[in-house]
Amino acid sequence: MTGGLLTTAVGSYPKPDYILKSRTKVSRGQMSKEELFELEKKATAHWIKLQEDMDLDLLVDGEMYRGDMVTYFSEEMEGFDISGLVRSYGNRYYRKPIAVGPVGRSSDITVSWWKYAQSLTARPVKGMLTGPYTIVDWSFNEYYPSREAFVLDVARAVHEEAVALEKAGAKYIQIDEPALSVRADEMELGSRALGIVTEGLNAFTITHTAEYTHTYAESSELFDIIANLPVDMLDLETVNSDYFILDLFRHRSLAPDKYIALGVVDSHTHEVEPVEQIKDGIRRGLEVFPADRLYVKPDCGLKTRLEDEAVGKMRNIVTAARELKAELGIA
């Protein structure tokens, strides 16, 4: 893919009502996991078709089969138990993984879902992994003597999954690390772990790091860790912080081998941003990054939006990119 201003999504799309209701039924023992699985395939096919209709360049499977991005992986790996309920905010509760033994990967985690999604389309579909630092940060640890030992073991397990995705044919592999910049003193560890995940891969690798940009805004050493993460493309949350992160990149040149995925719509608002507003956002990105290094996409996954909102935002991104490419003479 060349030319630039290609369009993609971050990962999740809203789950249809029938998935949400069926998940509840399964948890109450009123529906079999096999029945739910068939519905998840149906919902995945629905989103692949919608993304083709939108004319999106790089697709995602929409994560119809995941509850939480960390718990999903821990349940498929060796060495994890699951905790009782803890509260995240308001009346929202979730269960955290607990490392109770050596963490490892004994079988495929995401490969069959990726294969299924890719079988539905000729366009590329991203393989979607959760990064080792985020898995560790969002888990309890009853086994490892240090966070470092825990992170590095998880990194090796996630690497094996990335290799399996690549063998299955994935050309794009995204490793999400929303927790990576939460603690300044562990960002080097997070980066090192990501390097273990991506080591030796030929696939185009992407990482999504959300929020806490102020952690690395305060020091050039920390910013350099983010700017040089061992992946091909950095997926940035931009709109949510009013493009503040662009200023960090403005004064430095991006490494010549790096790509940027720029957030151009907010993932947490109901409003579908008008095409002109999105074009303005992309233009701001183009002040800092060359067009052929730039992808455009929503800030984050869209799973908390209604389907109409998610589709509206995605369609306007595609339209904005198409119009700008025409204006700028990009193929």
Add this chain to the structure above:
Amino acid sequence: MQTTVVGNYPKIGPGAQAPSLRAAIQRYQAGRISEDDLHDVAAEVTKEVLADQARAGLDVVTDGHIRWDDPYTYFASKIDGFDLNGLIRYFDSNTYFRQPVAERKLAWTGPITVADYRFAAENSAKPVKAVVVGPYTLARQSSWPHYNSLQEVVMDLASILNREARALADAGAPLVQFDEPAILRHKDDLPMFREAMSRLVDGVSSKTAVYAYFGDISGLAKEFLSLPFDVIGLDFVMNPANFDLLGDFPADKKLGLGIVDARNTKLETVDEIVEQIRRASNSVGLDRIDVSPSCGLEFLPRANAYGKLVRMVEGVARAQEVLS
């Protein structure tokens, strides 16, 4: 030695006898029960949480902050001048709070937690301490378009929370605790912090405590330990460096020794607890130590939180035998 908690306690859990607060909030949001009904469920859960802490063997308990959504909004929503904004990550945890926004001059319009304190005291077998958000931390975690400087916000909040603390002391609270974790992330602000703390405790007739977790006191140990409180509580789990910073611990204060990890399910052994108490006792006499978890217990599922309190009490009893 005494045993206590730092603040909150898990609101729901398996084996609970009280009705589920989570289900009650869902029914309230769906319009199926009234605000009074929801209030009654929170009261039942509070009684159960008080009983849990007593059964675990604690000497001093809290009401568990069952009605609080997060450490700030319960206060901010009752201080005139604050609106509430979107969700922000709470320190380096995977939990969130609604950010208070000082849109107007901030003002105390009446007691915020006094009725809660009275209810807890009437329904507790053990003495209840009152916990109040610290003015510095509340200001740091808020935005304040109405104000020109952090200092102005901090000092206004110190006056407001001083009135709350006086009201709690007048209602009979034996100890009013202020939580100030943010100061350990912004140590340069210590002079402002000291001034605010003096205003905060002025005329408060009960004993007072300040608890600061998620950080160590390196660089300001002597100043922090001499702040005008009867109890200085610190986190020795995330910040074992604190053990080596107790050399100047004043003879007239008590140390809040946070040594049970309130952010991880791994259960400490009795020997580990004894060893941590021994380390602190090199600088502070046993009779001046209040042992606690490292911070509030709501990061844990309820069964783990309770299990940790039971173990902590066992460890303290053993340390009392071994170290006395």
